[in-house]
Amino acid sequence: MADLVQSPLVTELSLYDIVHAPGVAIDLDHIDTPGNVTGYLPADNGLEKALTGADIVVIPAGIARKPGMTRDGTPLCYTRPYLGQELTR
Numbered sequence: 811m812a813d814l815v816q817s818p819l820v821t822e823l824s825l826y827d828i829v830h831a832p833g834v835a836i837d838l839d840h841i842d843t844p845g846n847v848t849g850y851l852p853a854d855n856g857l858e859k860a861l862t863g864a865d866i867v868v869i870p871a872g873i874a875r876k877p878g879m880t881r882d883g884t885p886l887c888y889t890r891p892y893l894g895q896e897l898t899r
Contacts, residue, residue: 814868815841825849826860 814820815838823838823845825831835849850856861867 815839815845815847816843817845820845822863823847824860824864826851826857828852831856831860 814823821844823835825835825838825847827834827849828851831849831851833849835847839847848860850860
């Protein structure tokens with residue numbers, strides 16, 4: 811994420827998450843760059859605000875791994891398509 815913020819091609823970076831996006835945005839906004847970082851939550855149409863005017867959407871999401879889960883484990887690999895489906899509605 812820090813690489814995106816530091817790119818001269820990125821003038822605005824909008825983050826969306828169900829919990830931590832505003833805090834992460836504040837941390838990333840401290841990086842010395844002309845780009846602006848804003849975090850949005852589900853309340854108050856946060857997803858719509860985060861996607862409005864977006865040229866590129868990156869979804870580095872999933873779910874927090876639970877004990878016994880691996881990166882290639884079945885539960886986690888089914889979550890990413892579900893997130894994509896939910897975001898395109």
